[in-house]
Amino acid sequence: MALSKAPAVSHVRVDEGSAGQRIDNFLVRECKGVPKSHIYRILRSGEVRVNSRRVDQTYRLQLGDELRIPPIRVAEKEAGPAIPVGKPFDILFEDEALLVLDKPAGLAVHGGSGVSFGLIEQLRRQRPEAKFLELVHRLDRETSGLLIVAKKRSALTVLHDMMREGKVQKRYLTLVAGRWLNPLQHIKLPLFKYLTEGGERRVCVNPEGKPSHSIVRLLKRWQAYSLVEVELKTGRTHQIRVHLSHSGFPLCGDDKYGDFALNKRLEKEGLKRMFLHAAKLSFHHPLTDQLIELSASLPAELEEFVVAVEQAGQREYG
Template sequence: MPKSHIYRILRSGEVRVNKGRIDQLYRLVQGDLVRIPPIRVAEKNEVSVPAAEFSIIFEDSHLLVIDKPAGVAVHGGSGVSFGVIEQLRASRPDAKFLELVHRLDRETSGLLLLAKKRSALTSLHEQMRDGHTDKRYLVLAVGDWKNKRQHVKLSLHKYTTADGERRVTVAADGQPSHTVFSLLRKFEKFALLEAELKTGRTHQIRVHLASSGFPIAGDDKYGDFALNKALQKADATRGALKRMFLHAHQITFTHPESGKRMTLNAPLAAECDRFLQSLGPALPH
């Protein structure tokens, strides 16, 4: 069953634990009584999933870390019949276990962790929940960014639009969210930032920047739509940008078996690098 369907019945309060409503964040404990409503899923024609391999950053018997391209969903659902996980499983039919450790937006490129053993999945989930991983992104913000290092703490509320699209907005009663932005390069109308996630909320970097007045170049949900349209067209002085400029470039975690601290990097996607070069030399900051 699609995860979106499961989240929908959770949101509607149809799943009960000990006769009370719960949300998807609730963690079951021994002795809980769980009530699940009858669920009927329409018969679907089997979708043929094309096998695919992606650029591998690291692989061993416990982990697979790839460099996901922009425009590819991490899993099927919400109008997408398959994603990275389904394609990798199709290309590795002998793999007994292969699960996503975390997710990236379809429009975001960069490091994506997959577990090849359940013990690795459990270990990495615990590290992420306890704040023992370090995820960093490269992002091109629109506007005159001033500070070398800036903390953004805005609570975020997740909701679904009438047409089923996931959206996030800043709300006082939302989930606490914290991003640290460091200025790497400054241009006349843009700033290249490194975003360090202190929490891992849906669309966190995108909404934190947009709400602060510095939308991400190419962001089709929270960005400057007129500017995005202009950026898609190359001219004599500037290359085109036909995607959102957000790239998961570094992650640090403890290897689930060896216990060694690991830092992995993925180079900036070629199309983002080309656009950056077209902006010319950076300004002093």
């Protein structure tokens, strides 16, 4: 790796996209490739100035702040694989503060953990003029459906608070193995995150885990399968998958917590992905307080499988 030429002192004016961000996080993003330890060192030494004054790493940037960033020599890294522009995403709502899109299955929401790029990197590639695009929440790679992206930091901050306070209603559709009996059922089981020996992230029901609450509504039931809607009252990792699997109703096509023998059979019958779709979102706009209610239909491959199940067996419910 070669060292890049040391740049001159740079001066940056804080725009709306960076206002409210901690200065250490801003510098990590602004000075790509610079170790965090060096970022903190130049902050402590006073080499970074905001409006000609020293600040510590907890300082939150204000709109219009003038930053002085000292010259930094950075080791140039080899360029990673190019991010393809890809097919434009299906946008269901957009204004100056946020957008909501219908995420396709099979695409990670962001790069990392062996994935060179994800939806957010591709969206930024499609919109090079956008100053700020950040995920408000996440969906598993194989989950399709509604996903919120913030276009302003002020909107992101409020939406994160709303998520924590349970003010964003999220409902998912899933097909599970087995005959779900109750028209309405609350599942309250604590979820605990851990890593497997191979380093993969997993979740299990454990008294030491975080409180988690799902509300399950039965939509249709056949002899071997049930179509249910799951409302999340908390947003834990893999919550729906673990709550339903622990209850004896694994998600069809789930390769982590599902019935693996059943999944192989389902694949031959046409279901080649996990049956989980973020179908409905309801929340008040973070800046205008307007009520936003959105829905996304089942993708064709899931709708076709439901039709096949319907034709194969007599419906018992719904």
